[in-house]
Amino acid sequence: MNRFEWTSARDLAAAVRAGSLTVADAMLTQSGQPGTSAVILKAGGIDLLDLMKEGLLNPRLVVNLRGVPELGRIVEEPGGALRIGAMVTLAQLAEHPLVRARYSALAQAAGQSASPQIRQVATIGGNLLQRPRCWYFRSLHHHCLRKGGEACFAFAGENQYHAIFGHNGCAIVHPSTAATALVAFNAKVELVSAQGTKRVVALEAFFLTSDADIERENDLKPGEILTTVVLQPSKPSVRSAHLRQGEQDSFDWPIADVAAVVDMDTDGICQRASVVLGAAAPVPHRAKGAESALAGKRISEDTARSAANAAIAAAAPLSKNAYKLPVFEALVTRTILSAAGRI
Ligand SMILES: Cc1cc2nc3c(=O)[nH]c(=O)nc-3n(C[C@H](O)[C@H](O)[C@H](O)COP(=O)(O)OP(=O)(O)OC[C@H]3O[C@@H](n4cnc5c(N)ncnc54)[C@H](O)[C@@H]3O)c2cc1C
Ligand code: SF4
Structure with missing residues (x-):
């Protein structure tokens, strides 16, 4: 792993001011070479540090979001919608009484992802934004289409864990288990841009098919922070x-x-x-x-x-x-x- 600088944002404005790049853009820019000037956000760091240790990502500065208090809360709105901060961990989601009572598929998905230790650290924001697990994508020696290369190695290769639907050009499967439940609940995500403007997008539309963009799994823009996942009020039926x-x-x-x-x-x-x-x-x-x-x-x-x-x-x-x-x-x-x- 290469040397990098580290800073902790204390509020959302400071995190946005850091001027981060998305990991997808940083990886495309550096094409596997060290010495990039990229600024990258870190939530739990599980996927981020994997990419850095694998040599696929070499940021100049890592901005820790752990100290941003407004990202770490689950709040029920007066109308019954549930607002889940991006830094809420998978363990907190799985244990939260309102999530368990009204959105049990989400509590089950979060509670069965990864290991108990990882769930204590991994956040819902980072989980939705983690990069794919395709072993060719994770290999420094395979410069595939999703990393800006010329070929997909999975179609003629080891594709036992790959897609059975929608594999146009790239056959990854989306790595987030919580996303399966959140899309079933028609959840939305809120994103704050570098200019401080907010946009709200249906999670289903936020994720990008291989047709739409073969190099990115989602529509996160450079400088944007995913702040909140919003669940609509649930009916007793x-x-x-x-x-x-x-x-x-x-x-x-x-x-x-x-x-x-x-x-x-x-x-x-x-x-x-x-x-x-x-x-x-x-x-x-x-x-x-x-x-x-x-x-x-x-x-x-x-x-x-x-x-x-x-x-x-x-x-x-x-x-x-x-x-x-x-x-x-x-x-x-x-x-x-x-x-x-x-x-
Ligand atoms: C052994 C093992 C088993 C696993 N099993 C599963 C599984 O069954 N199901 C599953 O879903 N996952 C699984 N995972 C993956 C793990 O859950 C994810 O790596 C983790 O959830 C990522 O969250 P994080 O908070 O650590 O994100 P990080 O690694 O910190 O960040 C991930 C990415 O999101 C960006 N980012 C993070 N937060 C924000 C934000 N708020 N705004 C903008 N960008 C942001 C970062 O820059 C980075 O690109 C497993 C991992 C391991 C090691
Ligand atoms: S399936 Fe996608 S990520 Fe995997 S080798 Fe093919 S293009 Fe790359």
Whole structure:
């Protein structure tokens, strides 16, 4: 790891004034070479330090956000919306009583990500903005398309952990497990620019497909800080669940994960469903076919299984990841049944 300077911002204005670059832009600028002048933000530092140790990122200055108090709170608004500061840790999210009661899929996703030690440090902002785990992307010796290179090595290579949907040019899967649940809840993110202006974006639109931008996973602009994740008020009729499947019983990213949010009337009929697949595509993948299959139906083993079939109908597995299809089929079925309180 190269030498770098370190500073701690004490408030949001100081953090914004630091004039940070996004990690994606810094990596593209330096193309793997040391000696960059980039200023980079640090939250928990789990992904950031990985990239620096891997030699993929060599910033001049790291700006620690840990001391910015307004980023570390969970606040319920008078109307019932929940505002989650970007520096709230995955452990805090998983344990928060309101998150557990009203947004249980999010509490489950956060509580099952990584290891207990990592969850104490990793923040929700950093989790959403972490870079992909594709092993060619993480290798200094593979200058692939996402790093500004000429080729993707995954299509003809080791693609067992890669995408089964939306892999146009690049087949990463989005690395954030919490994002699967947040997209299912139609969460929004608030971002403050270097000029101090705020923009609010639906998280689903904030993430970029490979078609939209093959070098960036999200629409964070240079100098911007993600300040808050906003969850809309939850109705008592809404229930949710998140389930994940690992390759083995270990503290590692899942090979498949699913969030389901269902709104059921008093007769048990599903009025609206949100079903999102993680570890499936370069962005959290909304399974629209599954959502339509559930609307207006009583949720049973049969309807959940039909929805699961619809969820994977348009999948296009690569040479080594067709095994994900039956995994997702089972996981979507179980997640829907769990959200509906049927298992
Ligand atoms: C063994 C292991 C297992 C893991 N398993 C999982 C898993 O199952 N699911 C999962 O989702 N993750 C998993 N992770 C990844 C881990 O959860 C993330 O690396 C972590 O959440 C990143 O958060 P952080 O606060 O450390 O971010 P940092 O590493 O500090 O930052 C990440 C990126 O976001 C930028 N950034 C951070 N905060 C802001 C902000 N507020 N505004 C603008 N930019 C910002 C930084 O500049 C950096 O580019 C695992 C990691 C390990 C090591
Ligand atoms: S899947 Fe994406 S990140 Fe991985 S090698 Fe291909 S272009 Fe690079």
